[in-house]
Amino acid sequence: MQKIDYKSDIIQPDxxxxxxxxxxDNSKVDDILNKALKLKGLDLDESAELMNVTDEETAxxxxxxxxxxxxxxxxxxIVLFAPLYAANVCTNNCLYCGFRRDNNSIVRRVLTxxxxxxEAKAIMNLGHKRIVLLTGEDYAxxxxxxxxxxxxxxxxxxxxxxxxxRINVNIAPLSVEDFKRLDSFGIGTYQLFQExxxxxxxxxxxxxxxxxxxxxxxxxxxxxxxxxxxxxxIGPLFGLTDYRFETxxxxxxxxxxDAKFGVGPHTISVPRIEPAKGVTFSENPPEKIDxxxxxxxxxxxxLSVPYTGIILSTRETPALRKELCDLGASQISAExxxxxxxxxxxxxxxxxxxxxxxxxxxxxxxxxxxxGYTPSFCTACYRKGRIGKDFMDLAKPGLIKQxxxxxxxxxxxxxxxxxxxxxxxxEGLKFIEQQIANTENPRVQSQLxxxxxxxxxxxxxxxx
Numbered sequence: 001m002q003k004i005d006y007k008s009d010i011i012q013p014d015x016x017x018x019x020x021x022x023x024x025d026n027s028k029v030d031d032i033l034n035k036a037l038k039l040k041g042l043d044l045d046e047s048a049e050l051m052n053v054t055d056e057e058t059a060x061x062x063x064x065x066x067x068x069x070x071x072x073x074x075x076x077x078i079v080l081f082a083p084l085y086a087a088n089v090c091t092n093n094c095l096y097c098g099f100r101r102d103n104n105s106i107v108r109r110v111l112t113x114x115x116x117x118x119e120a121k122a123i124m125n126l127g128h129k130r131i132v133l134l135t136g137e138d139y140a141x142x143x144x145x146x147x148x149x150x151x152x153x154x155x156x157x158x159x160x161x162x163x164x165x166r167i168n169v170n171i172a173p174l175s176v177e178d179f180k181r182l183d184s185f186g187i188g189t190y191q192l193f194q195e196x197x198x199x200x201x202x203x204x205x206x207x208x209x210x211x212x213x214x215x216x217x218x219x220x221x222x223x224x225x226x227x228x229x230x231x232x233x234i235g236p237l238f239g240l241t242d243y244r245f246e247t248x249x250x251x252x253x254x255x256x257x258d259a260k261f262g263v264g265p266h267t268i269s270v271p272r273i274e275p276a277k278g279v280t281f282s283e284n285p286p287e288k289i290d291x292x293x294x295x296x297x298x299x300x301x302x303l304s305v306p307y308t309g310i311i312l313s314t315r316e317t318p319a320l321r322k323e324l325c326d327l328g329a330s331q332i333s334a335e336x337x338x339x340x341x342x343x344x345x346x347x348x349x350x351x352x353x354x355x356x357x358x359x360x361x362x363x364x365x366x367x368x369x370x371x372g373y374t375p376s377f378c379t380a381c382y383r384k385g386r387i388g389k390d391f392m393d394l395a396k397p398g399l400i401k402q403x404x405x406x407x408x409x410x411x412x413x414x415x416x417x418x419x420x421x422x423x424x425x426x427e428g429l430k431f432i433e434q435q436i437a438n439t440e441n442p443r444v445q446s447q448l449x450x451x452x453x454x455x456x457x458x459x460x461x462x463x464x
Contacts, residue, residue: 004044006252006259010218011197016248019048026058033065036303039072047251047304051244051296059296066299066327069306077374077408079309079331080364081130081168082123085340086111086150090136092209094195096237096285098276099136101209105278109340110141117153122344124162126335126361127419129377129411131164132191137172137211144181147171151185161418161460166379168233172210173220179227188379189266191233192220196240197249205240205281221253225261232257233311235269238297239285247297254305267309267331268301270294274315274354291320295327302328314338314357321357322371334364365415366424369431376408377415378463406448407463409435413455414462 004015032046042050053059087110093101111119116133123131133150135142147169154164170191174182182190196202199214206212221232234253236246250268258264272294273285289297301310312321312329314336321332336355337343359367365375409432416428432452439445451462 004252004255006255010222010256011249011252013197013199013245013249015044016048016245016252019045019248020052020242020244022048022052024049024052024054026053026055029053029058029061033061033303036065036069036306039069039306041306042304044248044251044255047300048244048248050300050303051247053296056292059292062299062303063295063327066302069302070326070328070330073306074330075374075405075408076372077330077376077378077404078325078368079130079376079378079408080128080334080361081132081331082126082128082361083134083313083333083336083338084116084119084123084131084154085134085338085342086116086119087135087138087142088340089138089141090209091138092136092211093207094209094211095205095207095281096240096273096276096279098279098282100279103276103278111340113146113149113153115341115344116150117157118344119341120154120157120164121159121162124157124159124164125419126343127162127365127377127415128334128361129164130166130168130188130379132168132170132333134170135172137209139172139210142171144174144178147182148185151187155186161414165461170233173217174223176223176227179224179229183227183229189231189233190224190229191235191267191269192217193235193237193269193271194218194249194253195237197236197246197253198241201241221257221265222260225257225263230263231266232263233267233269233309234265235267235271235311237271237273238289238294239273239287241287243287243289243293243297247300251301251304254308264305265308267311268305269311269313270298270301270329271313271315274356276354291323294320295323298324298329299327314355317356318359318367322367325368325371325373332364335359335361362419362421362424365412365420366427369424369427374405374408374431374435375412375415376404377411378404378407406444406451409448410451410455410462413452414460417455 028049032049036042050062088099089108089110090099090101151167166188168189169187202214224232236250254264272289273282276282309331310329311331312324313333368375416425436448454462
């Protein structure tokens with residue numbers, strides 16, 4: 001086992017490459033998986049052993065273990081959210097992105113804060129309770145003054161029994177002082193994707209704009225946590241370079257944050273490059289990821305950092321999303337619109353990428369129920385103060401489930417009574433009865449029964 005000083009630098013490529021050069025030793029896999037099943041997480045060399053596995057028989061062992069760890073930590077719940085794109089203007093020129101500065105084939109738009117609020121209301125009317133607010137990276141057009149007004153208007157907006165209870169934010173990197181200000185807006189998780197941790201490839205695919213500065217982006221999460229933010233979300237964009245390097249670098253970044261701040265990433269996102277209008281590069285990425293490889297990536301992430309939420313977007317097909325939920329994904333977007341105004345304003349704008357899952361939220365909820373998952377709209381942890389290190393202290397040993405599972409069922413009941421089709425409502429209420437009956441802890445069962453009764457009687461936002 002190689003001793004790594006995770007505090008010395010965020011990414012140490014020589015160490016990663018050395019691990020990837022080693023031949024896989026399948027005899028070690030069972031021991032590694034047994035360690036993972038104890039929720040101990042994995043060291044980087046152990047993760048590398050799993051990433052180097054290529055035969056399907058050994059991979060199936062990895063998949064089985066990942067599913068077990070997912071069940072222990074998260075139970076059967078899947079958190080649902082929607083992205084809200086406030087703007088598609090951008091000063092960067094990322095080769096793979098539909099919003100890149102030189103893409104003249106798309107219509108650009110910056111929604112006004114009032115239009116952002118209308119988008120939020122449209123999302124509420126679908127049944128969502130949490131969103132991720134996104135913009136292109138244009139500090140002048142979508143700076144903190146603009147974001148503060150948008151966030152306040154979203155929280156103030158209300159529809160019948162509808163509200164956004166948690167706003168995660170995915171915006172350009174900030175200074176420590178600006179992160180302190182962003183934190184004061186009452187957001188949830190700050191998300192930022194490195195895209196690629198390979199510095200040489202990074203510089204090639206980011207030829208212009210502030211994003212061309214590799215270190216400025218890489219060190220953003222350190223600055224965010226130094227500023228006092230509690231939860232951050234990271235991730236690469238798969239398809240730019242060797243997926244094994246990207247996965248291990250993502251894990252090295254996770255271990256760095258945990259070693260330095262005592263808080264690993266709250267979430268890891270795993271997007272793959274998808275075609276975008278006017279962007280030839282996106283149609284044939286240099287390192288395409290097949291489905292077998294993608295499943296291995298998600299499974300190894302789940303085993304290596306079991307406490308971390310893994311996010312899937314609508315880039316993936318419904319069938320693959322189901323498989324990846326089994327292997328470790330815990331949060332998925334549903335009925336997404338990835339262009340400004342896509343939910344309500346209906347102005348002519350273009351999407352950042354092509355989606356492969358175009359189902360309605362109701363269809364996604366019904367499919368999750370049929371697969372045995374609890375669709376969750378829960379946002380309780382932030383309002384209960386279970387954030388940052390406090391959340392990690394519960395998540396790492398698998399204790400967070402005792403809070404999250406009842407809240408997931410309660411928020412599902414809200415959705416069923418207020419938004420679901422009759423078919424989904426019927427399926428969901430039957431599912432809830434089964435969840436209550438199958439709850440082994442008498443105290444939790446009594447608590448859950450009481451919470452569901454309150455929701456049925458018309459009370460909303462019932463959580464513990």
